[in-house]
Amino acid sequence: MDIAAVRTFVAAVDAGRFQSAAARLSISQQAVSKRIAALERDLGVQLFVRTARGAQLTIDGQVFLPHARTLLHAEEQAAASVRPGRRALRVDVVGRRLAPAGLVRDFHLAHPEIGLDVVTLPGADAAVDAVRSGLIDASIRAVTMPGRRLPDGVEATPVLDEPLRLFVGPTHEFATAATVATARLAGRRIWMPGNIRGTEWTAYYDEFAAAFGFTVDTIGPDFGIEVLLDTIAESSTLATFLTDRTPLVWPVGHDLRLIPLCDPTPVYPHSLLWRADNPHPGLTALREHLVASAPEHPYGRTWAPGWARTRRAASTLPPDADSGR
Amino acid sequence: MDIAAVRTFVAAVDAGRFQSAAARLSISQQAVSKRIAALERDLGVQLFVRTARGAQLTIDGQVFLPHARTLLHAEEQAAASVRPGRRALRVDVVGRRLAPAGLVRDFHLAHPEIGLDVVTLPGADAAVDAVRSGLIDASIRAVTMPGRRLPDGVEATPVLDEPLRLFVGPTHEFATAATVATARLAGRRIWMPGNIRGTEWTAYYDEFAAAFGFTVDTIGPDFGIEVLLDTIAESSTLATFLTDRTPLVWPVGHDLRLIPLCDPTPVYPHSLLWRADNPHPGLTALREHLVASAPEHPYGRTWAPGWARTRRAASTLPPDADSGR
DNA sequence: ACAATCCACAACGATCGGTTGTGCTTCTAG
DNA sequence: CTAGAAGCACAACCGATCGTTGTGGATTGT
Secondary structure (H helix, E strand, O other): OOHHHHHHHHHHHHHOOHHHHHHHHOOOHHHHHHHHHHHHHHHOOOOEEEEOOEEEEOHHHHHHHHHHHHHHHHHHHHHHHOOOOOOOEEEEEOOOOOHHHHHHHHHHHHOOOOOEEEEOOOOHHHHHHHHHHOOOOEEEEOOOOOOOOOOOOEEEEEEEEEEOEEEEOOOOOOOOOOOEEHHHHOOOEEEOOHHHOOOOHHHHHHHHHHHHOOEEEOOOOOOOHHHHHHHHHHOOOOEEEEOOOOOOOOOOOOOOEEEEEEOOEEEEEEEEEEEOOOOOHHHHHHHHHHHHHOOOOOOOOEEOOHHHHHHHHHHOOOHHHOOOO | OOHHHHHHHHHHHHHOOHHHHHHHHOOOHHHHHHHHHHHHHHHOOOOEEEEOOEEEEOHHHHHHHHHHHHHHHHHHHHHHHOOOOOOOEEEEEOOOOOHHHHHHHHHHHHOOOOOEEEEOOOOHHHHHHHHHHOOOOEEEEOOOOOOOOOOOOEEEEEEEEEEOEEEEOOOOOOOOOOOEEHHHHOOOEEEOOHHHOOOOHHHHHHHHHHHHOOEEEOOOOOOOHHHHHHHHHHOOOOEEEEOOOOOOOOOOOOOOEEEEEEOOEEEEEEEEEEEOOOOOHHHHHHHHHHHHHOOOOOOOOEEOOHHHHHHHHHHOOOHHHOOOO
């Protein structure tokens, strides 16, 4: 199916005559006739009834028309998505099914009029760099790393503290506990999935383990989520951290549990990053939406790494005192 | 923008390499390279970073990808809409913004999984003929005309009695009435808009006028809805019938009123038409939805033409006794 | 260092798409 | 009734485009 033929079809419908459509498209009437004939041959149905005073839609043509308009609209949207200048707001999230993607989705529901494109860049460094260079407008990451300052012009504000939960099998000591105090992790072994090595999670795990005296094991290469589930399910000592929002295809027959941690609840600090001189109107709306919807302290006493606590403290100031506003 | 290039782009993304994409599309690697280069030139942005072990999406490529998939999906839907055999359910409605279209819209909301295409055919005869010939699957019309039997195989069941209201200007005798008894129309002049002459409404008006003793005037040719509003607004004797669902662009400065009629309330009888041997699964769903959602007698005592009353009586039988079920 | 992999460029040929010219049908005005 | 106008389709021609084969440059891994 040729998109030019579809556009010609719509033009012919709107004009009512092939001749006027040809004039509007700046081609000859014969070209319109050939394009539509080719489209009809392609679809295998007749779209117009040709009469002496124009062309009239057949039933098939009437049915096809809204689909044709949709197709042209999709083409326009696709072209606009990469057109420089006044394009949709580009936001990077760490994963399309994780909590930050949920935040962006909520924003989209609250502001459906703001065009939105969501991307996932490989790693926090790439995300920060893309924000700095203007290739994307915003990113939701945990990038307030120790010793790693944000580039000039890039600003950040915390938008979500995501609580971690302990993920254990049925034979684990904590399997039947309603909640587990984080301090009880001391001296135990926590499994770190191989697929997050080298990501921004590593620094989080390191400080978390140091603060509460447990050890982090990396068990071999990453064989995928199924192997993770099997390993956890069969072990009475291994545990790992997941969040409520971690998407799992729960295997039938396994008896896995997500145990809440408390006193304090460890939280993973997601921040919004943007470039201070980015004039995109949607960016302001996104920032205000995220700041407004971020719960203050929903999980009682929480723990976050020192580099994140510093940011947290700053965020508790009134908005007027916040930098970059 | 060439749709084949977009399809090539998506194939290259899925494959990760131009070579494999070329194999999957049964073209040469060079053709893939040229198509994507042309697409990039067309869009004005780079979509891939070419490396020695494949092609990787740029940020622009990531943004473009979902739009590209949407475009291909739209193309597939468009082609499927006219493909013979297992296509979407085609329903004819008398007008896209009138009550029957609302019924179909409700059906779509209740059964979003059923593909639906809505068309508007010129006149009830064309609709009945299209149903008979199988070009469309169903129609909502008032086609149980006197002396005009449905073709063999075409069946009908009433689905909506739409109440008529009196439409008058501020100086009309009934302008301040909360309701008007239909019998009070006797001897008065009712204006029939010119654009419904020759349609199925004519027979309705004729019998309605005969039953209640008013006269139907046709005032000149149809100059559009604005002229109708002006005429009604300035007249102290003219009135016309409209329904709640009639879409009007209410003019500023006019003081027009829609007065309910009662004792009995005249209703316009919309029926669903379909071909008995049409096996489309969506058709059964549509019929059951419309029959189930049709209110029995929502407007108190109602009046409908004799040819419609006959059908009404038949429809009050239990479903098992209904023909064609 | 060499082979393998992957993509881009060049040249050539076939197909496609647009234009001009023409003919047929239908509607309308005289 | 007839002639003209309007509207679309068919035919011939021609140029642009698209795909192919052949080749080269760059990177990775052995």
